[in-house]
Amino acid sequence: MSMITASAWVPRGAAAAFPTKYDVDETELARISKLAKLQLADAEDDLDDARNGRIINPQDNDSSEEGDEDRDVPMTLPQKDADDDLKEYDLDNYDTDSAPNRGETMAMFGNAPSLAYHQSNADDPYITMQENEEEDEEREDLQILASDNMVIAAKVEDEVAHLEIYVYEDEVDNLYVHHDIMLPAIPLCVEWLDLPVAKNTADVNSKGNFVAVGTFDPDIELWDLDTVDSMYPNAVLGQGGEEAKPEAGEEKKKKKRRKKSKKANDDYHVDAVLSLAANRQHRNLLASSSADKTVKLWDLTTQKCAKSYSRHTDKVCAVAWHPKEATVLLSGSYDRTVVAADLRATDPKAPRWGVESDVEIVAWDPHDPNYFYVTTESGVMHYHDLRSAPASPETSKPVWRLQAHGESISSFDINPAIPGFLATGSTDKEAKLWNVQPTGPSMVVSRNLGVGKVFTTRFAPDSEVAFRLAVGGSKGNIQIWDTSTNAAVRNAFAHRVGPANGEVKERLVGVEEDSSDSEDEGGVEPGAEGGEGEAGWESMEDD
Numbered sequence: 001m002s003m004i005t006a007s008a009w010v011p012r013g014a015a016a017a018f019p020t021k022y023d024v025d026e027t028e029l030a031r032i033s034k035l036a037k038l039q040l041a042d043a044e045d046d047l048d049d050a051r052n053g054r055i056i057n058p059q060d061n062d063s064s065e066e067g068d069e070d071r072d073v074p075m076t077l078p079q080k081d082a083d084d085d086l087k088e089y090d091l092d093n094y095d096t097d098s099a100p101n102r103g104e105t106m107a108m109f110g111n112a113p114s115l116a117y118h119q120s121n122a123d124d125p126y127i128t129m130q131e132n133e134e135e136d137e138e139r140e141d142l143q144i145l146a147s148d149n150m151v152i153a154a155k156v157e158d159e160v161a162h163l164e165i166y167v168y169e170d171e172v173d174n175l176y177v178h179h180d181i182m183l184p185a186i187p188l189c190v191e192w193l194d195l196p197v198a199k200n201t202a203d204v205n206s207k208g209n210f211v212a213v214g215t216f217d218p219d220i221e222l223w224d225l226d227t228v229d230s231m232y233p234n235a236v237l238g239q240g241g242e243e244a245k246p247e248a249g250e251e252k253k254k255k256k257r258r259k260k261s262k263k264a265n266d267d268y269h270v271d272a273v274l275s276l277a278a279n280r281q282h283r284n285l286l287a288s289s290s291a292d293k294t295v296k297l298w299d300l301t302t303q304k305c306a307k308s309y310s311r312h313t314d315k316v317c318a319v320a321w322h323p324k325e326a327t328v329l330l331s332g333s334y335d336r337t338v339v340a341a342d343l344r345a346t347d348p349k350a351p352r353w354g355v356e357s358d359v360e361i362v363a364w365d366p367h368d369p370n371y372f373y374v375t376t377e378s379g380v381m382h383y384h385d386l387r388s389a390p391a392s393p394e395t396s397k398p399v400w401r402l403q404a405h406g407e408s409i410s411s412f413d414i415n416p417a418i419p420g421f422l423a424t425g426s427t428d429k430e431a432k433l434w435n436v437q438p439t440g441p442s443m444v445v446s447r448n449l450g451v452g453k454v455f456t457t458r459f460a461p462d463s464e465v466a467f468r469l470a471v472g473g474s475k476g477n478i479q480i481w482d483t484s485t486n487a488a489v490r491n492a493f494a495h496r497v498g499p500a501n502g503e504v505k506e507r508l509v510g511v512e513e514d515s516s517d518s519e520d521e522g523g524v525e526p527g528a529e530g531g532e533g534e535a536g537w538e539s540m541e542d543d
Contacts, residue, residue, distance in 0.1 A: 002157045002476025007456040010150035016226040154187035179228045185215035191276035195283045198234040214273030238268040264292045266308040277319045281326035289316035318362045332359030354393025361412040367419040375409035411457040417466035425454030435492045445488040482507035
């Protein structure tokens with residue numbers, strides 16, 4: 001099994017030109033020791049149980065706390081026989097270094113008295129590649145140019161969850177994996193941050209290159225994208241981060257670890273994190289929504305939950321900050337409602353809109369923030385006016401409503417540079433581009449890009465690559481589609497696309513992968529035989 005569940009772009013110039021290798025110094029060792037302390041304590045408990053002659057089922061920890069002794073399985077070991085078998089190897093003195101006899105050397109080749117030894121590798125004539133040359137070569141391999149974009153993809157491959165950090169070189173149509181980050185659980189959402197989290201800096205305007213990751217675990221992990229081969233996140237938002245702090249007592253930690261409640265609270269999530277939204281005006285604020293039915297506001301400077309909100313009656317799957325009003329947050333839920341709330345208000349009542357099925361995605365229109373979009377599980381796209389709040393969710397009247405897909409609209413994005421240019425992706429394996437005009441929306445083109453069920457569609461954030469769309473899905477591969485090379489898009493947005501010299505060939509850039517690694521889910525691959533039109537794609541001109 002391999003799939004890409006979420007993605008995000010990093011703007012040009014935000015990444016360090018030369019990312020650094022992960023360095024474990026004393027400070028870092030102390031930090032990761034705190035993060036790993038809970039796991040180590042669990043391992044010690046399991047070891048104690050084994051020594052006491054019991055095997056405990058890890059899934060029954062909660063039951064064992066309540067005195068359910070029936071779940072303990074007695075374990076008998078032929079200890080005496082095992083000791084007799086191992087006695088001849090004298091393992092108790094295995095690490096003891098015996099002193100050499102007179103005349104023996106401590107060298108590996110003790111019978112080679114003329115073996116030369118050089119204080120520095122530079123003095124050794126047999127070493128042709130010096131250390132600095134190796135470091136320079138490795139440093140060059142990691143280099144990110146000012147014209148490069150990073151693309152973050154949350155991926156699950158053979159039951160292993162990780163982030164793949166790609167570098168996209170638009171000028172040469174190249175996409176490659178720069179490095180990856182291992183994750184503890186299946187990732188569900190990612191959000192790029194420009195704040196240097198957990199960095200000792202006094203400059204409030206300092207920039208960073210971080211990513212926040214929400215998974216099936218209730219904790220939110222924050223990773224530095226400019227550090228390669230990191231072992232642990234730079235910070236953790238949630239119960240895991242709180243328990244790893246040094247001020248908490250050992251007894252208190254143990255109790256929390258043993259009694260992880262599923263009851264929602266004001267301090268941290270207790271279920272999967274489904275959506276993340278960074279506040280671009282107040283960079284230290286991060287909003288998150290969860291399957292525990294709450295929305296939480298995090299202060300990234302203190303790494304604590306500043307406020308918790310319970311305005312929905314079911315899982316909250318989407319959140320989005322207003323592009324102008326920095327305190328207004330939009331949230332959508334499986335309770336089939338969307339709420340636009342000013343987080344400064346103490347009144348729990350807030351404008352609420354209703355839709356026909358479970359909400360998938362909510363997004364403000366960046367070109368006219370008085371409006372917002374909602375996509376649903378039934379494949380419908382809604383366009384609402386914030387100023388026309390209904391008296392009740394049942395009386396909601398969108399500006400327009402469109403059956404965009406036959407199945408769930410699992411991904412949606414608005415082009416930040418080109419007004420009215422939308423992208424949707426669905427579990428029907430189609431990625432569609434739309435042109436929204438005052439008279440309403442119209443489909444420009446529909447594509448099966450060979451990624452399987454489409455779980456993420458994201459436009460590039462920079463004006464130089466405004467027409468590039470990252471698409472990923474259930475086959476575990478990601479494609480960068482230059483939509484400006486599509487004839488229908490060029491006709492629909494001719495005022496934004498430069499004139500072409502000669503015939504324009506459609507561009508689709510991906511990473512070369514072994515076909516055996518991905519699951520064959522059908523559909524028409526770009527360039528495959530048996531499709532309709534050029535390269536097996538179906539195109540639809542704007543009416």
